[in-house]
Amino acid sequence: MAKQPMLKFVDVERDMPEKRSANLRNKDFNEIYAEFADAKAREQASRCSQCGVPYCQSHCPLHNNIPDWLRMTATGRLEEAYALSQSTNTFPEICGRICPQDRLCEGNCVIEQSGHGTVTIGSVEKYITDTAWENGWVKPITPVAERSESVGIIGAGPGGLAAADRLRRAGVQVVIYDRYDRAGGLLTYGIPGFKLEKDVVMRRIEQLEKSGVRFELNCEVGKDKSFNNIRNAHDAVIIATGVYKTRDLQGPGSGARGIVRAIDYLTASNKLSFGDTVAEFEDGTLDARDKKVIVIGGGDTAMDCVRTAIRQGAESVKCLYRRDRANMPGSQREVQNAEEEGVIFEWLAAPKGFTGDPVTGVMVQKMRLGPPDASGRQTPEVIEGADYTESADLVIKALGFEPEDLHTLWDQPALALTGWGTVKAKYGSGETNLDGVYAVGDIVRGASLVVWAIADGRDCADAVLTRLNSVKKVAAE
Template sequence: MGKATGFMEYDRIPSPVRDPKKRTRDWNEYSLPMPEVDLQIQAARCMDCGVPFCHTGEEIKNGVSGCPLHNLIPEWNDAVYRGEWREALDLLLKTNNFPEFTGRVCPAPCEGSCTVAISEPAVGIKSIEKAIIDRAFEEGWIKPQAPLKRTDKRIAIIGSGPAGLACADQLNKAGHTVTVFEKSDRIGGLLMYGIPTMKLEKDSVNRRVNLMAEEGVEFVTNIEAGKDITMEQLQAEYDSVVLATGAGNARDVQLPGRDAKGIYFAMDYLTQSIKDILDNNGVQTMSAEGKNVIVIGGGDTGADCVATALRQGAKSIYQFGHRDKLPDARTIKNPWPQFPKVFQMDYAHNEARAVYGDDPRQYLVSTTEFIKNSRGELTGLRTIDVDDIDAERNIKPVPNSEKIWEADIVLIAVGFAGTTKSVFEDFQVAKTNRHTIDARKGFYRTNVEGVFACGDARYGQSLVVTAINEGREAAREVDFYLMGETFLP
């Protein structure tokens, strides 16, 4: 490495962010660029560890350890330390089609398995990745690169989220003619309508989509494949079909009073908010202004709901979770290089604390009833405290812990239960017991000849970086299926 002793000499420098209270007044990204001198110091902390784990992408006890894309992290850290930014870009793009997305929204499992992180704060890998690609766009290094020659093969990709886009990008590079079908009015899937603008501004998504279009990928919006264009038509017009429809079957909370007005699925709420920012001058039509908001679900989507409700001017916000508060440091049951299950303040929770004076998260809380008035409008929640929840999702209530919370809006963010039922009906693909498309990893082939599946539709709800990797690997298998050989990585 450029600085073999850097990890002993330098401390980790946190990624700079905008003031938590001030940024809640707009919908712009909360992160700020890191000065180049700080980036080089961060890169210098990447130690010559011999066997780096940051890029392994292995699953350990149902958790990702290291980067699923197998990014060449030590190599591009070294290039940044030496000031060789073009070299760093070339190394980054060898494994990652969209580092401008992962550098913003990935939870960085690479940092959890960083060797420095055994005893010290990890190398700031995510901030370096973001800086490399942002600089590349600013300097004009990213230009359209259409394939030099085309094959006679046509491929339809259903879904334009990170898996579908990565698959399309790779197959286009191989010279195939690729058409991406998207049922929404904009390309990007959850990158467009799911991840809030304060984490990922949509100009970044549009910029990448426009670049791919210049390289020859065709995008078709407002078309629901399987209905507006049937499976028979797709098979007649295309040599192969890739299903990258995502895991859109949201889990519900079936409790007394569930029909009350004011209860929404998190993704419906987030999608409408983003649509209003893009099409309605920011005027929020599903607004939490002046209302008491409760988010059920302790994950990232729930945190995004907190941040969105804050910007809409909510009177109060609480986020409920079944689990106990995570420890401040790894426990013996969560050793390196597993993803660290430790307490963190997400961007949304920092904002809520700045505005309301406290972290909005409430731990070991289970909702038992939605309370509504005579007009059917939500007025509150009834909850109990729980000791914890086991692997079978059974809860152990605490006696005499019932409580009523005032609530005008409830946002359900308890995850997804696989692919929507219509996908299996429209495309006649087999499904697993997890309600995902049955297509074995490494092959990505479904039971239907010439039809492949990748991303959350096959894997289940996961990370953007995992979806990109799935798209890349599926592209290689499609290319091999069509050509009898493949040179895709």
């Protein structure tokens, strides 16, 4: 009788790929986790309980068929595992690296709830697709038949790229317009290499280029090319710009030199990893070396900033967050990694103002958590008389992002927006109030996760295909 290949969670303990020691990894921008070896990937995949109702799958925005590709991995059917993983996720090797699995698939693993430790889903997902690349299983897209219709996509981030992939598989002609000099959006310039090495992103961009997707880079819509021109050039348009406007700081001294935006800081660091020369890094503005760095915020962007500053050789790095550790929006795994690397967290602390110009300090007011607000989260309240000043040479604003004013920027006053300035789009399809115009990702949701942008891009591509097929059918009748 064949031995049961799964349900080994009782006998086999949870194990992650080896993590490089903090005093080594905090000096470079290489990824901090090693790759699973084949035997270890099979072993960890075999811990899956093969639930009748897989909560890991239902809590994944892409509804990845996780139990099945875990079983295939455990039984050595890696090429099949990759094909199944790729069928629901455009970029599984990226999600395996940067998804907050502790809040999504792994956080809802049934064996985790029973005290046995979750299956290391993200690490296995990463291993499957990296193995696929190594073995040449990842091929350029070759549609069965080419179509004459074209779709313009504004934004080369995860949502736009996912939509482009799906449209090309159907034979649609795709052009992606992006303001940056490289495609990838935040995958390229917003996420540091120690979480997502850039060759991982670039090989996907190259795959799409070889598949016939055309990129128009250094193209800022509203400046280099009008939205109306793009709309007139295509049968449909997808807005996938993301949100890049930084929420600002208030208080005395908030305009001082040495107070910078997280997106500028991270973009400069990532450009350096490509070998680019960055003037604001060269002159010291965006270089943390030998500086006392204060990062303000508690999300994943703040974690990226503090860990980048450590690697740049900062004298000290502190993170101020107005709530406590249990109520921060960022990944707890990232907080742990940051602490291991030397970051100090000041919980229940918020900036009141700034001293000096260039900045020399942050005036901090201590907080306590009061009653819940409308969202259910406890509201931070100021503790009177508990103010103090933290020394700082560089302050990084990581307070989240808001949408740019598309009405003005693109001269599109008719485009329906929400009260938050995001594009108003139909759930599931991304259809806006403008005929043939769709929107996906953060420009619809507000600042969110990469995996949600991928899900939106795929769903929107399907809706666009339905539209194109309908128009084609009517034209043929």
